[in-house]
Amino acid sequence: MQEQVLPAELNEYQRKAVFNDSSACLVNANVGSGKTTVLTAKVKYLHEACGVNCEDMVVLTFTNKAAGEIRERLGAMRDQGELVQMRYFGTFHSVALQLLRERLPVQQLGYTPDFLVMDPEEELDMALRLIQDRKLQIKYRNRLKKRLEQEDEEAVPSENGREKLPSPPGRRIQDDMPVLLQAMKEEKRARNRMTFADLIRNTEALLAEVEWRPAWVIIDEVQDCDAWQLALVRRLLDKGARLFAVGDPNQVIYSWRGSACNVFYTLRTEYQATELSLPVNYRSSASILEAASAFSQYGSSLTGNRERGSKIVVKKHYDPFQEACYLADRIKELLGSGISPGQIAVFYRLQNQSGVLEEVFAREEIPFQVSVKHTLRDCPVQYWLLQVLRFSLSREDYPAGIYALSHKEYGERRNGKPITEKTAAAVLHGEKDLKLPLYERMLAFSECCPSLDSPQALYDYFSLDGYLRPTSASFQKDKGRILAMLESLFRQQPSEGENLPDRLRSFLNDAVLYGLPEQETKEEDGRVKLMTLHASKGLEFSFCFIIGVNYGLIPLRTAGFEEEDEERRLFFVGMTRAKDFLELSYYTNPDNRVMPGESRFIRMIPPELIQEETADPAQGNLQELRKMVRQEIEARQNRAEETLEADLPELPEEPSQPQPAGKEIIQPRTVIHRKYGRGTVIREDDAMMEIEFEGYGAKEFLKAFSAMEFVEE
Incomplete structure (x- = not known):
């Protein structure tokens, strides 16, 4: 049975890794040695030969591309309807999101299961707004995004992963950052939003509160785990899951993101893991490998x-x-x-x-x-519609509503001009009574959802033609992008009992985690x-x-x-x-x-x-070449003069002014260069030419090597 479920082309090292039955196995996969092949074969082997349900496997990757490649290679399982049930399969963040929505008691942290994920730019916007509203003193605001990543008042995981250590008592920068972090935590709970970091940390914390545990944790590129991802893995293993991880310590290149070189050592020593290797590279020539x-x-x-x-x-x-x-x-x-x-x-x-x-x-x-x-904001029209949908799903998401109504290009207009953020905020807070059609449609969205059963129906409900402005030069392009986005929403297969708002929440979270359809590389x-x-x-x-x-x-x-x-x-x-x-x-x-x-x-x-x-x-070194060429020209002139003097009869001396070597010859000419195209000579001497090329500017050339074609005017 073992032989039947594995590809025949696996080498001896790959087969040994797939068949290994240790409770913890680390595979040190040399570059180009087929680690994705091994990881895919392991999933297939565990399911088909060992009878492990796909729902009992947590398969973790670091990129959407890697997750997609593994899914493609498991096509045979998809044909049998099994891969659809692999609910906890994807990047660390997407798996954490799935667990938080389906299995973990997020209410204990002040959230509801229909929370939405914030992209990093949105997190920065929240921080800047809180700084302004609460008049906080924050230094180095141009580095605020980096500081938000580095400074957090919450505890960080210790090296053994089973306890928490408090943050260092002293801070190098003395300002209101702790106040800002606490305010952001409260704001996120009030708006039912989590950041990327929250997904991992909240999952790690709440796993201790539930009985569920997976049978296997399978990790791709394990060497890239940061401290919190490693803590999440430990939490799953401590609940009794078995480990199969593939990676290469020689490819740790993200220390600025928190990854560490000792992941292999840490897991090997803590879980007495068997360590195997994939030594054979199938990609590069022997010279490149050496x-x-x-x-x-x-x-x-x-x-x-x-x-x-x-x-x-x-x-x-x-x-x-x-x-x-x-x-x-x-x-x-x-x-x-x-x-x-x-x-x-x-x-x-x-x-x-x-x-x-x-x-x-x-x-x-x-x-x-x-x-x-x-980033999501690289396509303004799609990002604007995302904010429209966010506020339509949650009336408490005031920043999304303000953004949707006051957008200078796609938002509401009065007397031909976009409304201001201040006006939009006043409408949302009930301080102004203005008739804004987009606002009314967003408020009525939940009631109209049952009839919105296609991309065009959703497009027409918000009367998007009017907001994309048919007279604008970008109308057709913007409309195409919007419809492509809505079509990708309706292409998703809904889960059992899932209505349009649920599908929209999943779509909005996927947009943050994976990007929008046109932005996929x-x-x-x-x-x-x-x-x-x-x-x-x-x-x-x-x-x-x-x-x-x-x-x-x-x-x-x-x-x-x-x-x-x-x-x-x-x-x-x-x-x-x-x-x-x-x-x-x-x-x-x-x-x-x-x-x-x-x-x-x-x-x-x-x-x-x-x-x-x-x-x-x-x-080469242009200055050295110039010097050498000048010396050679002067030597040739001297030799020519000496030869001429030796051959000519003596003549009466006449006053003369010999031209020194290197004297400029002013003679505008047009040239064609094979790289830079058409140009005009603006300076020339015996050794050098300076030529002005349209779009490239002035370039210097040594005459001896210029290979220039001169144009007869």
């Missing part, structure tokens, strides 16, 4: 099952702009050879490094996609991917370019050994995204924050694995 091994901090060298492949290319560039132009040419070559754009990626350390790449790639008509984290084959090293985790590409490998970027300047170690792990993650080809590049003339020359990370790679290509002379 180079990446120099940055592996845990376990042995990476083992692969592929051939050696090409060496790691190391290339130097003068600056980011010249690098972007080179990458554009290189990527065009790859695309011309039949490589799919979706198999090419460029990684960088900081998000602001993408700007020059975007500019050059757009001009060169290279299809690209910049991977950035979207899709891995399109038709675009080259541009992303930070952090965003690259969990992905793979045939051709990877890691740019800016200079000290000050890769690695960033660090204050201690722990930060330095994390920079190494981050570089390790980036290198191991590559399957077939990896190129590293650095600048000889970066900006002031970055050191010129290759980073020590490049020097850590064994030299025999590196192919250091000869850089284009025009991309």
Whole structure:
């Protein structure tokens, strides 16, 4: 029976992990070793071979993408109708939300089961409003969002997870932050709202109050657990659940988010866990794995099952702009050879490094996609409708109602002008009696729900055409986005006995946890991917370019050994995204924050694995090249003059004014450059040309290497 339920392609290490029957098992999965395959096979094995009900498994992931991938691989179970019953399957936050709504006594904390989840921006808005209303003295308001994440008067989980430790008695910043935190706690309870952090903490606290326990807790990327997520896992295990966790300590790259390197050690020692490994990498060539091994901090060298492949290319560039132009040419070559754009990626350390790449790639008509984290507010019309729906479900949610009515573009208008927040607040609090159709529809929503059985019916109920303004240029686009959002709402299969308000609450919570339909990132084959090293985790590409490998970027300047170690792990993650080809590049003339020359990370790679290509002379140190060219020109002139003097007969001396080397020749000319297009020469001498290009500005070139085409006017 065991053999029948597992894929035949599992290797011996993967099968050993799936069949392990320990009460706690930790699988140290090397990068590219098939951890998702093992985790999926474990779920399938427990259900089909061991008879564990899907409802008795808690499967925890760190991203929606990972949860979706596991669900797709469990397609066979979905066909049998079993996967639908896996109620506690998803990210830590989504599983916590499900538990709080279905099994845990949230009333003990002052909530009702139909509470809604707040996005981080909404939490910040609440804090700013309370500061203003209560006249609180809060320092460093420009860093308030970060302070809300870091400072919390509630207890934090201790290392053993079974007791709580109070917050440190002293605070570095003496202001009204404790008062603000308490006020926010009261406001959230009054509005029946929880933040992301509340979901985890409240679940952990309330699990002790119920008899329910799962049979198994299965965790993907366990190394990324922060203190509160680890406390939640401990609470489940202490109730008698068994543990199966997969992860890689070499990929701990989120310490700023609270993750710690000792998760494996902690769980192994506390629960006497069996520790297994998946040593075989199926993704990268042997050369890439051997180079990446120099940055592996845990376990042995990476083992692969592929051939050696090409060496790691190391290339130097003068600056980011010249690098972007080179990458554009290189990527065009790859695309011309039949490589799919979706198999090419460029990684960088900081998000602001993408700007020059975007500019050059757009001009060169290279299809690209910049991977950035979207927020709900990135689509204003959809966010506005979310607030309309929030207030329609809860009349006590005054901030949502005020936002919906007073929005400058989509809200209510009087005499052709948007109403103010002050007016909207007065209407909601009964201080003003104004006839506002949207307000009346929101108040009557619960009574009209039974008849709203389609996206168009909901659209028409709120008369959204009028608020999207058919005469505006964005009307059709806004209407399409609204209908797409409502269609995704009605596509959800309702639970037994679930009415439209219940479905709406689930939809609103999903929007906060997962994003809106149009904001979901899709891995399109038709675009080259541009992303930070952090965003690259969990992905793979045939051709990877890691740019800016200079000290000050890769690695960033660090204050201690722990930060330095994390920079190494981050570089390790980036290198191991590559399957077939990896190129590293650095600048000889970066900006002031970055050191010129290759980073020590490049020097850590064994030299025999590196192919250091000869850089284009025009991309070297421009000042040194200029000096060398001037010297060569002067030497040639001197030799020519000496030869001429030797060959010519002596003539009577005449006054002369020889032209010194380097004298400027003023002669405006038009040129065509293969990268920058049409330009005008604005300065020229024997060695250099300065040319003004539309959209690029003035650029200096060495005549010896410029490869310019001159246009006859």
